[in-house]
Amino acid sequence: MASILKTVLRRGWVKPLGIMARWLPGYLRVDFISAGLQSGILQYLNQGSATSKQVAQHFGYDMPMIEGLESWLGVGVQIGELRLARGRYSLRGRRVKTLLKPENDPIAAFFEEFTNLNHRLVMETPERLKRGEWFTLADADPDTVARTSRAGEPWLASAIGEVVPAEGAFRLVEVGCGSGAHIKTAAEINPRLTAQGIELQESAAAQARTNMAEWGLSDRVEIEVRDVLDREGDGTADLVTLHQNIYYFPVEEQSAVLRHLGTYLAPGGKLLVTTVVRDSGSGSVALDLWGAMTEGASRLPTPKELEDRLAAAGYADVGTQKLGPDGMYYAATGTWRG
Ligand SMILES: C[S@@+](CC[C@H](N)C(=O)[O-])C[C@H]1O[C@@H](n2cnc3c(N)ncnc32)[C@H](O)[C@@H]1O
Incomplete structure (x- = not known):
């Protein structure tokens, strides 16, 4: 001994x-x-x-x-x-x-995302840099991403509450809707709100459809599976939302994407973009690494970059707002000139 x-x-x-x-x-x-x-x-x-x-x-x-x-x-x-x-x-x-409590599922899902994706991002990046090999969208399980994204609900709800009126007919288009949780937030604010959720990945869209049925919103919300860039909108929406999604597009294309989203809006309609921003704590680093190492995606924006990209896309009254005291989430809004 x-x-x-x-x-x-x-x-x-x-x-x-x-x-x-x-x-x-x-x-x-x-x-x-x-x-x-x-x-x-x-x-x-x-x-x-x-x-x-x-x-x-x-x-x-x-x-x-x-x-x-x-x-x-x-x-x-x-x-x-x-x-x-x-x-x-x-x-x-x-x-x-x-x-295991159902209401804590977004947090439980982080354990899965951590071991299945974040772990790989941290472990494989140096070797992939040597080989010049990107991660792809397929490396992230859409179902798990849709679940973990719900952890942003408290932050995003405060931004949604500022742009959705409590009454009157209101048309929302939500791009990359994932689980559909933020459509629910909007629909609860305004009982006459109707929405279209556009989601690229089938399994996330399936989760959104199941949720809409469970939440009694199937008659007010339609979920479409497609790339939002596939076609222009019909110019009738009062609000287009892009939650936790901007970094799915390359930096050099983001202004064009935001301009494209304007085609979904009626003149005077609003765009709301919410995102975790760069250098905002330990919660943001893995996401930033995902964006930096995933083909076709991009690093997290800073609030200033977000604002500049909305302005470059032609929106008026552009502004950004910190959501919550931790400074991790920001919202950017702009008005479509038509
Ligand atoms: C991080 S998740 C966020 C989901 C949801 N917005 C939320 O905040 O809970 C981003 C979602 O955007 C979807 N997405 C990415 N690019 C898209 C595109 N071009 N068209 C439609 N959806 C897209 C992805 O499939 C993914 O489900």
């Missing part, structure tokens, strides 16, 4: 071992929670305790591999997310239970 300690001290390993002990369990925890959520094992254990055999039977796992399952569950026990008592595994503590 004393000789081990002596060797560790002689090698100067006390500090590096401390660094490892402090940081690596967190990494393992994120991996475990992400895999547990994606496999459904954590949801299953949330219904009650189970033996490893019951878990394996429920998910149709190969019985000869049950030791793999037991060892994996052992990771959960070791990091304190699972309890093992009399051969039965159960969720321990409140962390995972909290993530």
